[in-house]
Amino acid sequence: MDYLQLFLELAQSTVRLSTPLILAALAGLFTERAGVFDIGLEGKMLGGAFAAGCVAFVAQSAMAGLLAAVVVSVLLSLVHGYASITQRGNQIVSGVAINFIVAGSTVILGEAWFRQGGRTPALSEGARFQVIDLPFAEELRGIPLLGPIYADLISGHQALTYIAFLMVPASWWILYRTRFGLRLRAVGENPGAVDTAGISVIWMRYRAVICCGILCGIAGAYLSLAANAGWTKGMTAGKGYIALAALIFAKWRPVPVMFACLLFGFLDAFAIRYQSTPLPLIGKVPVQLMQALPYILTVILLAGFIGKAIPPKAGGVPYVKER
C-alpha cells in the first residue's frame, strides 16, 4: 500500500506539473504546424499569467482572470504574427523579442500597480480555480487499487487541468479531422499549394497564431490562478522552452505531445521528490542532471539518435506570393 501511496503522490504532481506544458506545447503545435516557428511560448505564458493575476485580483473572479490571460496572450501572438507573417521578419528573432518584452514589462507594471516586490497580491480562494471533486470520488475510494487512483489521481484537479487533457483529443480532431486542420497543416508543408487552391495563406497562418495565443493564455492562467495564488516574477521559469522541447520530442503530433509533457513533468516531479535520496542501483543522482534531462533528451532526439524529428516543411519560412 505504501508503494501505491508513493506512486499516487508522484503521479499527482506529474499531472500538476505537466498541465501548463501540455497547454503550451499544444499552442506551439498549432503555429508550428502552420509554418510559423514560435519560441515566444514562454513570454506569452508569462504575459497571460500576469494578466490573469492582475485581473483576477481586481475583479475577484477567476474567470475574468482567465479571459484577460487569453486576451493578452492573443495580442502578443498577433505581434508575433504581424512580424513574422505580414512583415516576413525572422520568426525566431520575433519570438525572442516577445520573451524579453514580456519578462521586463510584467515586472515593471506589476511593481507600479501593486508594489509587492515582483508579485501580484495573493488571491483569495474565490479568485482562483477550485479543485473539482469528481462524482463518487469518496464513495469509490474503498475499492482496492482503482478507488484511490480515481479519488486521488483522476479526481481532485482544477478545471484547467481537465481542459488541458481534453484539448489533446480536441487538437487531434481539429488538426486531422476538420477542413480547417487540413488547411492549417497544408499551410505549414506547402503554402504554395494552399494558395493555388484559393485559400489565403496569410489568414490561415493568422488563425493558427490566434489558436496558439488562446492556449498559451490558458497555460498562463493555470500558473497564476490554479497552481499558485497569483503571479510572481519569472514564474514560467523556462516552461515555455520545455514545452517547445516536448513539442519537438513528440514530432509535432498531439497525442505524443501529451506523453512527452507527462514525461518531462514526471522528471520534474521526480527531481523535486528525490532531491537528496539515493536511488536503488544508480545511487545518488545530482538534481542538476535531473533538471537538464528533458533538454538532453530533446537534443539527442533532434540529432536523430531516437527516431527522427522532421519539422513542418515550410516552418520558419515567410510566405511570399509569386508575382
Next chain:
Amino acid sequence: MSTPYAKLPGWVEYGLIPLVNLVVAFAVAGLVVLLVGESPLEAAYHMVNGAFGRGEYIGFTLYYATTFIFTGLAVAVAFHAGLFNIGGEGQAYVAGIGVALACLWLDRFMPWYVVFPVAILGASLFGAAWAFLPGWFQAKRGSHIVITTIMFNFIAASLMNYMLNRVLKPLGSMSLETRTFEAGGQLPRLDWLMSIFGLSVGTAPFNVTFLLALAASFGVWVLIWRTKLGYEMRTMGHSPSAARYAGIKEARIIVITMMISGALAGMMALNPIMGETYRMQLDFVQGAGFVGIAVALMGRSHPAGIIPAAILFGVLYQGGAEIAFEMPSISRDMIVIIQGLVILFAGALEHMFRPAITRAVLAFSGRGRTQAAAKGA
C-alpha cells in the same frame, strides 16, 4: 536571402533605417515609462547622466560594453554563415570554467600577463567546445541549431550549477563561487586610458579585456571580409545552394563558424571573472549572451556597428542602474524591455519602415535629379 526591396544608398541602409528602428524602439519604451506614471524625459536624463556623468560612470558603461562586444560578435559571426546562435549565454557560462581553471592554477605564482593569455585560451576552448556539438548536430545530423543551442543554454545552467556546487566551490564555503583569485588572476584596470581624457576610473571595473574586445572586433572584420574562410561563410549565409555548387564544404563551415562564435562568446567570461569579481560566481553571465542578439542585429553584424551598439547597451545597463536609483518605480527590468524592443524593431520588424523610407529617399533624390536636369537644360 533574396531582398525584394530596391537598393538604397549606404547611408540609408546602414544609417537611417537602423536609426529609425532604434528611435521607434525607444519611443515604445518611453510609452511604458509613461504607463508607469513617470516622465520618459526625466528617465532619459538620468540614463545619460548615469552613463556619462563622471569618469567612473563611463568606466562602468565601457565595462558593460566590453561584455556585449564579445557576445555581439559571437552572434554576428554565426549570422554571416546563416546560423542563428542563441546559445551565447550557455557558451559564455561554460567558458567561465576555462577562465576559472587558468586562474586557480596559475594565479599564485604568475603575473597577470601570463595568466591572461592562458585564460583567453581556456575561455575560447570551453566556449568553442560548448558550441561544437550544436554545430556538429546541425551539420551532420540536421537538427535545428536554434533549438539545440537553446537546449544547450539550459544544460549549461545545470552543468555550471553542479560544477560550482560540487567541484569548484572551496571546502566549507556556503556561497556558490570559486575562491577569490590572488594577484595573478586580477586584470589591471585601464586607469591610464581614462586619464588621457582627464577622467578618473574610480571603482569601475573597466579593464584590459576592453582592449581584447577591440582586437577581437578587428579580428572578426579581417576574418569575415578578408579571408577565404570568411568568404565561404558569407557565401553560405547568402545562398547555401550556391555554396554547395561552388564546392564549399557546408558541414565544415558550419562547425568552424559555430566554434568561432562560441569562442567569442566565451571570451566574454574574462571580463566579469578576471576583471570585476576575481572569482567565478553562479549566474555571472546575467543575460549578456542574449543582449548579444540585440547588439548584433542593431550593429548589422558588422564590427563597426557592433561596437557602438554594445556601447549603447552599456549605457542602458549603467544608466539603467541610475534610473532605478533615482526613480524607484523603474527597476533595471526596464533594460530587458528595451532589449526586447530593439530585437523586435531592429530584427524582426527591420523592414517595416523600409518601404516608406525608400519612397521618401527616392522622391527626395528624384526631385534633386530633375532639378539638376532642368538646370542643365
